Amino acid sequence: MLFIDILVIILAAFSFLYGVKKSFKKRGILFLQVITCALGCYLLGDIYHLCYYISTNRLASGFYLGSLGWIGGMAFLLSSYYGAMDSLVDDGRKEYIKYRIISLAAPVLIVLMYGAVFLGNLTMGEKVNCLIMMITILPVSYFALKHIMLPDVDLGIVRVLRNYNCLILALCILENLYFVLYSFGLFYFFNLVNLSMHIVMAFAIVLACKGVKKWFI
16 A cells, blocks of 8 residues: 555654664764664665555565665664674573573564465565565564563663563564565555554664663763
8 A cells, every 4th residue: 555655664764864863973872873774774675665666556576676675674683782782781691591592482483473474375586585584583583582581781771772672572573474464465464564563663763762871871
């Protein structure tokens, strides 16, 4: 639906521009800058999707240029977790093993959901496209769930970002649900899921900025 696609672009643009305003300034926080880059990738993918639909009156299929936007978005989200941020909240101590194991539930759920894609009416190219994007979602869902459950550390880094991480986990699940609905041709519902994803992203960047601000209070 063209109306929903336009709303998606508006939400994606808001999320990206809000992130730019809050993070790309003097003494900007790298964590927020990486998240903003993720939102920029999603925006580019959405613009490609809308332009393709307007010019051809059909949805792009298979592995297309717009797919790189969503893949890049998840890659940036992964880089915001992996390395400095994760090492700050999980220093490898043995008592955190239970959190690492439980966090595997998120990628397992993503894989199980993706299994439904093969039951749908997609071409092999479309299934491979969904598979590539699903693979980028797996580690992000793992880190998001782990950062929700881990005990707090100095500066309250975990506590102030829990709501943000809940939204990132929801984004991972919604994006995978989007693929499932698309595979069964449920276009009305997958458009609503796409809209929900971008509402989640808009709230996520706002909560991330507010959370990071509390590090310095």
